[in-house]
Amino acid sequence: xxxxxxxxxxxxxxxxxxxxxxxxxxxxLAGCSTTSPQTTSGTLQSSGKPSxxxxxxxxxTNMVFKNSTIKAFEQKTGxxxxxxxxxxxxxxHDKMATMFAAQDSSFDVVMTWAGWSAEFGQAGWLEELTKSxxxxxxxxxxxxxxxxxGKIYGLPKFVSVQTMFWNKDLYTKAGADPAAAPANWDExxxxxxxxxxxxxxxxxxxxxxxxxxxxxxxRMLLLSGGQMYDADYNPTxxxxxxxxxxxxxxxxxxxxKVMDPSSLQITNASDLAxxxxxxxTGSVFNWPFQFAVATASTSKLTKDTLGNxxxxxxxxxxxxxxxxxGFAINKYSKNKQAALAWLQFVTTGDVQMQIVxxxxxFPVSKTVLNDxxxxxxxPVLTTYxxxxxxxxxxxxTPWDNEFDLALSVQVINAMNGKTSPKDALTTAQKTAQDLVxxxxxx
Amino acid sequence: MGEAQSPVSAVSARSEPGREAPGTQRKHxxxxxxxSRNAKRRLVAWVCGVLVVxxxxxFLAPFIWMIAYSLYPSAALQGSTLDMGFANITFxxxxxxxxxxxxxxxxxxxxxxxxxxTIICMTIGAASAYAIARFKFRGRQPLLLSMMxxxxxxxxxxxxxxxxxxxxxxLYDQLFGLIITYTAFILPLVxxxxxxxxxxxxxxxxxxARIDGCNRLQIMYKIAFPLAAPGMAATAILAFITSWSxxxxxxxxxxxxxxxxxxxxAAFQGLFAMDYTSAAxxxxxxxxxxLILTLIAQKWIISGLTEGAVKG
Numbered sequence: 001x002x003x004x005x006x007x008x009x010x011x012x013x014x015x016x017x018x019x020x021x022x023x024x025x026x027x028x029l030a031g032c033s034t035t036s037p038q039t040t041s042g043t044l045q046s047s048g049k050p051s052x053x054x055x056x057x058x059x060x061t062n063m064v065f066k067n068s069t070i071k072a073f074e075q076k077t078g079x080x081x082x083x084x085x086x087x088x089x090x091x092x093h094d095k096m097a098t099m100f101a102a103q104d105s106s107f108d109v110v111m112t113w114a115g116w117s118a119e120f121g122q123a124g125w126l127e128e129l130t131k132s133x134x135x136x137x138x139x140x141x142x143x144x145x146x147x148x149x150g151k152i153y154g155l156p157k158f159v160s161v162q163t164m165f166w167n168k169d170l171y172t173k174a175g176a177d178p179a180a181a182p183a184n185w186d187e188x189x190x191x192x193x194x195x196x197x198x199x200x201x202x203x204x205x206x207x208x209x210x211x212x213x214x215x216x217x218x219r220m221l222l223l224s225g226g227q228m229y230d231a232d233y234n235p236t237x238x239x240x241x242x243x244x245x246x247x248x249x250x251x252x253x254x255x256x257k258v259m260d261p262s263s264l265q266i267t268n269a270s271d272l273a274x275x276x277x278x279x280x281t282g283s284v285f286n287w288p289f290q291f292a293v294a295t296a297s298t299s300k301l302t303k304d305t306l307g308n309x310x311x312x313x314x315x316x317x318x319x320x321x322x323x324x325x326g327f328a329i330n331k332y333s334k335n336k337q338a339a340l341a342w343l344q345f346v347t348t349g350d351v352q353m354q355i356v357x358x359x360x361x362f363p364v365s366k367t368v369l370n371d372x373x374x375x376x377x378x379p380v381l382t383t384y385x386x387x388x389x390x391x392x393x394x395x396x397t398p399w400d401n402e403f404d405l406a407l408s409v410q411v412i413n414a415m416n417g418k419t420s421p422k423d424a425l426t427t428a429q430k431t432a433q434d435l436v437x438x439x440x441x442x
Numbered sequence: 443m444g445e446a447q448s449p450v451s452a453v454s455a456r457s458e459p460g461r462e463a464p465g466t467q468r469k470h471x472x473x474x475x476x477x478s479r480n481a482k483r484r485l486v487a488w489v490c491g492v493l494v495v496x497x498x499x500x501f502l503a504p505f506i507w508m509i510a511y512s513l514y515p516s517a518a519l520q521g522s523t524l525d526m527g528f529a530n531i532t533f534x535x536x537x538x539x540x541x542x543x544x545x546x547x548x549x550x551x552x553x554x555x556x557x558x559x560t561i562i563c564m565t566i567g568a569a570s571a572y573a574i575a576r577f578k579f580r581g582r583q584p585l586l587l588s589m590m591x592x593x594x595x596x597x598x599x600x601x602x603x604x605x606x607x608x609x610x611x612x613l614y615d616q617l618f619g620l621i622i623t624y625t626a627f628i629l630p631l632v633x634x635x636x637x638x639x640x641x642x643x644x645x646x647x648x649x650x651a652r653i654d655g656c657n658r659l660q661i662m663y664k665i666a667f668p669l670a671a672p673g674m675a676a677t678a679i680l681a682f683i684t685s686w687s688x689x690x691x692x693x694x695x696x697x698x699x700x701x702x703x704x705x706x707x708a709a710f711q712g713l714f715a716m717d718y719t720s721a722a723x724x725x726x727x728x729x730x731x732x733l734i735l736t737l738i739a740q741k742w743i744i745s746g747l748t749e750g751a752v753k754g
Contacts, residue, residue, distance in 0.1 A: 060712060088709035091693050094601075098694040101602040104609065106697075270715030274517070287714060323714075 044127055044329070050337035055083035057107040059092055061325060062157065062361075064354050065346075073345045079338045083107075100125035100331070108333035109342050111157075113325045114396020118148040120328070122398050122439070126153040127329035127336055135347050135365065141392040142364040145324035148396070154328030155343040158352075158361035161392055162219065162320045163383045165276060165290050166283040166307040170195050174282070181309025185223065185248060188283075188312040192258035195282030202258035202282040204275055207415070208267035210401075213408035215321055218395065219285060220245030222319035223311065228395040233440055235432035238425035241315070246421035248314060250414050264415060277301060285311050287323060291380045292360045308380045310387055320387050322394040324364070356381070399435040406431040505729070511722035512536070519718075535723040545724070548706035553731075554617055555702060556686035559624040563632045563681045566625075568674060571636030572662055576648075586637065589630035597627075601694045608695060615696045623695060624685040631684075632677050639673030640666055675742035683732050703728050 058065065070081045085107070087095060096110055100120060112120070120126050129152045134143070139159060146154035168178035174194040182188035192202025206212045217237075218228065226241025236242075252259040260281060266272050269286055273293035276284045279300030284290065291308070294301045310318040327346060329339040345351065349371075352363040357377040362384050368374050369388075375381045397403070410424035419427075477485075510526065511519060512535055518525040539545045574582060604623060605614065613619030643666055651665050667674065689704040696705065707728060710721035736743065 060709070061714070085697055087697070088712065090711055091705065091708060094690070094694055095697065098601050098605050102606045102609070104605070106609075268711075268714060268716050270712075278517070289714065 044129075044133075044336040044340060048337070050077065050079060050335075050341045052335045052338050053080040053082040054108040054333075054335055054338045054342060055085070055106060056081060056109040056327070056342065057085050057087065057092070057096070058111045058327075059089040059325070060086045061089070062355070062359060064351075064358050068354065069346065069351050072350070073342060077338075077341050077345065079341055081342075096120065103332045105330065105332040105334050107330055108335055108339040109327050110330055111325060112146055112154050112328040114145045114322065114394040115398075115400040116396075117146045117153045117326070117328065118396045119398040119400070121148040121151060121153040125331050127331050127333070127339075128153060129155070129329075129340070133340060133344070135344060137366040138347065138364055139366060139369065139388060141322045141388075141394075142324045142326070145322060145394065145396065146326040146328060148398075154326045155347050156324050156326040156364040157346050158325060158355050158359070159364055159384070160287050160323035160325070160361060161384055161387060162285050162287055162311065162323075163380060163387060164283060164285050164307075164309050164311045165294060166309075167276070167279060167281065167301060168305045168307050169279070169301070170200070170282050171307070178307060181307065182312045184312050184317075185314040189252070189256055189258065192252070192282060193256055196256075196258045200280045200282070201260035203252060204260035204266070204272060204281045204284055205263045206266040206269055206272040207263055207408075207412065208265045210404035210408035212267060213411045214404040215323075216249065217246060217407065217411050218393070219311070219319070219321050220249045220314070222321070222391050222393060223314045223316065224248070225313075225315040228393070229436075233397075233436050235429045235436065237432075238422070238429035242425050243422045244314060246411065246414055246425060250417075250421055253415055254417055264412065285320075288362055288378070288380060288384070289360050291378065303379070308383050310383060310390070313390075317390060318387060319391045319393075322392050324394075326364075353377075398439045399432075403432055403435055406435075508722045508725050508729075511718050512726050514719075516718050535719045536727075539720060539723050539727065545706060548701045548703050549727070551617055551700055552686055552703040552728075555620045555624065555700075556682050558617075558621045559628060559685040560678050560682040562621070562625050563629050564674065564678050567629055567632035567636055567677070568667065569662070571633045572640050572666055574633065575637045575640035576645075586634060590634055592627065592630050597690055601691070604691070605694060615699045617700045620692060620695060620700055620702070623691060624688065627691075628681045628684055632681055635677045635680070636670065636673065639670040639677075642673075643669045672742040675739045679735055679739055679743060682735065686732065687728065 056065075066084055066086070070084055074080055092111065093116065096116070097120075099106065100123065110126075112126070117126065121128075131152075134152060134155065138156065141161065142156035142159045143152065145156055146152060164181050166178075166181065171178035171191070174191070176191045176194055182191050188203075195202035205216050207216050221228065221237055221242050222245075224241040224245035226237060226239050226245060228235065228237045230236050253261065253263070260275070262275070266275065269289075270293075272284055272286055273290045275281055276286070276290065277294050277296065277299035291306070293299065294306045295303050311320055313319060327343045329336050329343065333339050347364050349365060349368055352365050352368040353371070353374060355361050356363050356368065356374045360378055362378075362381065363369050363374060369381065369385055375385075407428045410419070410428040413419045414421045414424040513531045513533070514526060515530065515532065518530045574586065608614045608616075608619040608623070613622070647669070648661050648665055651661050656664060687704055688702070689708065692700075692702040692705050693708075696702065703724070707721060707724040710717040710724065
């Protein structure tokens with residue numbers, strides 16, 4: 001055999017290969033080292049005027065930044081936006097987590113919302129802002145979306161808060177008052193009953209995915225005057241208020257039969273908006289863009305037949321949930337001053353007015369919220385302005401994904417009558433307690 | 443009715459127990475059980491047929507539903523009643539996506555990455571597998587086992603090191619970066635599978651070729667590879683499908699330039715909205731090359747998978 005003939009030679013070759021392999025492994029490990037020059041981060045505290053360039057990683061919710069804001073920012077500050085990269089919201093989390101874990105400084109500014117502010121903020125991957133960095137006229141729920149446990153990790157870019165939308169035509173036909181939203185939950189149920197007949201339902205919602213189930217439960221909890229957590233993040237949602245809220249939600253489907261059964265399959269707010277625009281649903285609680293969908297040329301409704309008002313409360317007058325988004329500064333950014341300048345620029349009146357007029361989202365600044373021109377451009381702002389008097393929460397936490405999944409199973413079981421609201425919430429609360437222990441060990 | 447004989451009693455009346463041929467006895471048993479052997483066979487075949495159809499429906503239903511979503515407007519499928527008339531069928535989403543550069547570029551990227559990975563894996567993998575199958579050397583078995591350990595490591599654990607590695611060598615968001623990453627993951631599997639196929643080839647054939655004057659390289663290309671062709675085809679398709687349809691690594695190792703089709707398809711789902719029609723159309727477009735490849739190489743795949751794929 002030629003292999004045996006060359007044993008001595010092969011052995012030395014093998015040794016050579018082994019050495020080569022060890023060297024390659026060492027080089028690979030060296031490449032994985034996190035002490036590369038790329039990871040050198042800058043500081044936010046600097047007295048100099050921000051300059052240089054920044055890169056921004058955003059989701060694809062807004063087009064206004066790409067279309068006009070970047071140019072205006074560059075002209076005003078002299079800072080160049082080298083890259084403005086938009087990504088799909090569902091992909092961004094993993095991309096960002098990978099970049100942060102690798103201490104990457106490719107992007108100075110990253111998009112955030114309540115859940116990510118908590119998760120990435122707690123991990124130490126977002127730059128903490130001081131109070132002097134934060135504009136004074138920001139609306140509180142919007143600021144909550146970029147904060148976690150008293151620390152501010154960014155600035156909001158737009159506000160998204162749910163309000164009630166109703167079909168005035170259906171209200172009129174059913175003999176209900178089309179001009180005013182129901183003042184409380186009992187009135188809402190009575191009206192929804194009148195609106196329900198055949199394939200027409202008084203109410204619909206989107207509980208088809210874990211986040212949807214969480215949002216729908218959270219809204220009912222707040223409407224009942226309850227809280228998800230106490231000040232120390234001990235879960236408190238299985239309280240009497242929580243049970244009452246979930247019971248009322250279950251009753252809409254099982255007892256009053258006013259909820260469109262497809263609500264348990266609808267997986268996002270856009271589908272809910274489309275369903276409402278088809279004119280067979282009496283009312284929905286939805287995000288601001290429902291206005292644009294319901295008044296589009298393809299909708300059965302018009303500006304005149306679309307009603308908008310506060311969500312009726314159960315034991316409080318009203319309450320709502322928040323879905324605001326913002327921008328944060330990458331902890332490993334090399335130009336944090338310029339990044340902060342972008343965050344602040346986005347909250348200014350001109351940019352916020354464009355977000356209201358061109359995209360239909362609520363503004364983050366009180367000044368724009370009180371501007372008659374903004375209300376003329378987006379009439380539902382009147383309701384939002386009123387809703388700021390009442391509780392609006394999201395409770396973004398680092399354990400959001402895991403908890404949404406666990407809670408949604410229990411909520412859907414309760415909706416289908418497989419378990420009682422009390423048992424469902426007790427089980428979910430035990431899971432939440434374990435998650436809090438896991439994430440907040442300190 | 444009371445006087446009429448049943449078939450069983452009629453047969454019993456004509457025969458004498460203990461004197462019948464075995465075949466006749468069997469017939470008696472069949473008749474006494476009320477069902478003939480042929481009928482039993484037909485019944486079993488029918489039940490199997492029904493089960494196969496049910497199984498096919500189970501596997502194909504999501505794909506058929508995806509095709510339906512790509513052909514009908516969302517409104518026709520999301521209402522309280524389905525409106526699936528032929529008049530509603532439209533190919534608008536296909537023409538829209540296939541003329542959209544933001545979709546075509548990821549599609550081309552996926553094709554480049556998939557084909558390149560497959561070619562590299564098959565070239566290196568076939569030569570390596572042949573060597574492992576034919577040469578007996580120390581550490582051969584541990585080498586094979588160690589290769590498979592790569593498959594056992596969860597990809598998510600490797601995401602950050604891979605990101606750092608590719609970034610440090612300037613291959614982040616580059617097609618070549620994806621190609622070498624996929625090659626690293628798929629090559630061990632390719633070698634593992636091909637070793638089984640090469641070991642199946644009788645060494646006597648190669649010895650005969652050697653006597654006829656073939657050198658080792660000629661034996662490989664003229665004897666071993668043609669004989670292992672079914673297995674190699676199955677392995678190549680597996681390598682292509684794995685790299686073509688990967689989502690997670692493509693998601694974390696690209697940002698814009700090297701975005702692949704699965705990542706682009708996922709982008710049809712936003713925070714507040716989901717474009718079902720586009721997502722379903724993209725899903726169909728993603729599945730079609732794999733389906734065509736599989737259909738073309740179906741015969742090879744089946745023989746390949748049954749001949750040696752499970753051998754190590």
